Amino acid sequence: MLNIENLHATVDGKAILNGLTLDVGAGEIHAIMGPNGAGKSTLAYVLGGRPGYDVTEGRVLFDGKDLLAMAADERAAAGLFLGFQYPVEIPGVSNLQFLRTALNAQRRVRGEAEVSAGDFLRMAREQAEGLDMSMDMLKRPVNVGFSGGEKKRNEMVQMGIIDPRFAVLDETDSGLDIDALRVVGEGINRIMRRSDKAVLLITHYQRLLDIVAPDHVHVLAEGRIVRSGGPELAHALEREGYGAIAA
Amino acid sequence: MSVLALPSTREEAWRWSNLSALPELADRRPTGRVPAVLPWIDCAGPRLLFVDGRPADGTDSGPIEITTLDISAGDHALARLAGRTGWRLRLGCDHAAAGLVQIVHVSTGGPDHLAGEISLDADAQASIVETFIGDGWTNRFTAVALNKGARLMLNRRLLRGSGFASLADRAVLGEGASLAMTTLAAGNGDSRLDGRIQLAGAAAFAEAGGALLARDTQNHDANLIIDHRGLGTTSRQLWRSVADDQAVCSVAARVEVARGAQKSDAEQSLKGLLAARTATINAKPELEIFADDVKCAHGATVGELDRNALFYLRSRGIAPAEAKALLTRAFVADAIDRIGEEAVRDAFRADAERWLGGVS
Numbered sequence: 001m002l003n004i005e006n007l008h009a010t011v012d013g014k015a016i017l018n019g020l021t022l023d024v025g026a027g028e029i030h031a032i033m034g035p036n037g038a039g040k041s042t043l044a045y046v047l048g049g050r051p052g053y054d055v056t057e058g059r060v061l062f063d064g065k066d067l068l069a070m071a072a073d074e075r076a077a078a079g080l081f082l083g084f085q086y087p088v089e090i091p092g093v094s095n096l097q098f099l100r101t102a103l104n105a106q107r108r109v110r111g112e113a114e115v116s117a118g119d120f121l122r123m124a125r126e127q128a129e130g131l132d133m134s135m136d137m138l139k140r141p142v143n144v145g146f147s148g149g150e151k152k153r154n155e156m157v158q159m160g161i162i163d164p165r166f167a168v169l170d171e172t173d174s175g176l177d178i179d180a181l182r183v184v185g186e187g188i189n190r191i192m193r194r195s196d197k198a199v200l201l202i203t204h205y206q207r208l209l210d211i212v213a214p215d216h217v218h219v220l221a222e223g224r225i226v227r228s229g230g231p232e233l234a235h236a237l238e239r240e241g242y243g244a245i246a247a
Numbered sequence: 248m249s250v251l252a253l254p255s256t257r258e259e260a261w262r263w264s265n266l267s268a269l270p271e272l273a274d275r276r277p278t279g280r281v282p283a284v285l286p287w288i289d290c291a292g293p294r295l296l297f298v299d300g301r302p303a304d305g306t307d308s309g310p311i312e313i314t315t316l317d318i319s320a321g322d323h324a325l326a327r328l329a330g331r332t333g334w335r336l337r338l339g340c341d342h343a344a345a346g347l348v349q350i351v352h353v354s355t356g357g358p359d360h361l362a363g364e365i366s367l368d369a370d371a372q373a374s375i376v377e378t379f380i381g382d383g384w385t386n387r388f389t390a391v392a393l394n395k396g397a398r399l400m401l402n403r404r405l406l407r408g409s410g411f412a413s414l415a416d417r418a419v420l421g422e423g424a425s426l427a428m429t430t431l432a433a434g435n436g437d438s439r440l441d442g443r444i445q446l447a448g449a450a451a452f453a454e455a456g457g458a459l460l461a462r463d464t465q466n467h468d469a470n471l472i473i474d475h476r477g478l479g480t481t482s483r484q485l486w487r488s489v490a491d492d493q494a495v496c497s498v499a500a501r502v503e504v505a506r507g508a509q510k511s512d513a514e515q516s517l518k519g520l521l522a523a524r525t526a527t528i529n530a531k532p533e534l535e536i537f538a539d540d541v542k543c544a545h546g547a548t549v550g551e552l553d554r555n556a557l558f559y560l561r562s563r564g565i566a567p568a569e570a571k572a573l574l575t576r577a578f579v580a581d582a583i584d585r586i587g588e589e590a591v592r593d594a595f596r597a598d599a600e601r602w603l604g605g606v607s
Contacts, residue, residue, distance in 0.1 A: 048558075048562050049561075049562070050558050050562075051554070051558065071561070071567075072558060072561040072562050073561045073562075073563075073564050073565055073566050073567070073570075075562075076561070076562060076563055076564035077564050082562045084559070084562075087559070088553075088555045088556050088558075088559040089556075090553075090556050090559065090560075090574070090577065091577060092574075092576075092577025092578065092580050092581065093573055093574070093576075093577045097573075098560070098563070098573070099563075101565055101569065101573060102560070102563035102564045102565050103564075105564045105565045105566060105569060106563075106564035109564070141577075142559075158563065162563065162564070
């Protein structure tokens, strides 16, 4: 589904990704772990198409198509979702307005009919309930005044409504307490664990992986994957630290 | 060629105005052609239509009369040209005008001068919307007097095709009177807005500001002075400017607190959004305070759309133009959402929306 080949990328002229290769098939959940500065967030932003993250070599295919040739909004319409480590606050734009605009923009690009206001509200209510968010919160401006945990749950509400085929989740577990971690983890399972979908889960810690069991675990260090394995690799990292495993 | 004495940009109060088109516009002849569809808001109430500064036949002007006015524009270079003949709305004690008073000013290409007077007696209430369309030079002076406890909502839309609109206001508010004014510039052509609001009576309240939207080579220039004289008076000034292309939006907003005007509470918020790096936004907040027990807050910012927010919207599938329009709409909404009456607010929102539809 997603094929990353020998990806090199720079930020402000500094090389961050140095020949990263990774294949994620449909129905799979891959966890990417690694120390600070390994390039995890850069990988997420490069896949999401953030300006300022320049690919200097390599390629990324999404369903066989050149992902890097698409603009950020085109990638979203193609089915890619980027869960932000630091979701952005947007004063003056309500969550509901933002999400309905986003959903319908994607549907238009795909040649699908727009979702009516009534149907959209039903979808929003359903997703909010699944993530312990109130509709009142969705009426408020995007992420404004939300706690760290609420912002992450809001990312999952967005993912539920947009219903992507591929999610890149950048440290979705950071800033969550134990209860919120469970709600978010179960949300990821409910929305994304399907044979026609896949997830790239970027995380520092094992605890999210106890809820969202990965099929594959990769260790990222200095901009490339230095080790790959099954779920047991995450446990080994937790026990022994990155230093021992990534060396 | 008529003789027109205009201030120069060397004068501080006129430094950001571009009056260079006025001499030529002053000599143009109006066509007299009125559009078939006029921008009335679907609301009950008196409607008054002025074409080139003269009342058109057949409109229901309700309590408004056309007469010689007892007002003075002082030495204001443009306001004094508005003359002394015009429209007058006078409401007695406890009177509310029947519904929303709407005035549409159509200019058909020539110079068009008109004065107005709004005078509300104790506890009277009125809500007025003035809409300006057409071309040429439209010049207005409006004098407002609000007696004790009177309330006036005065909202204006500039939806012109081209030319220049100069609107000057002078308002005096008595004890506990309240004035809420929002001006939306969402058309083409240039403008100069002048306002002087005097909070003369104790506990008088004024909220004034609006949204200036400009593109191409448009120039909007707003100058507002709120003069706190009474005890415990309150003012709120909120302006939002958006400039695209080579356009210029300028806001000079001043708060004056007179000696003895204790417990004055004034806030200013001037924000500008540059939709292009070739555009210009000028913001000049000023405070002049001669009392010691007052609360005055001011803030002025000029910037571009937040890149992080833009990427966030795009990462959810919203195309660049739509993402920019959504963020710009949110920026402008602060100014328009203050309008209390839903039908008026919706109409102003729709006008801003039409303008934003063209943000590149």
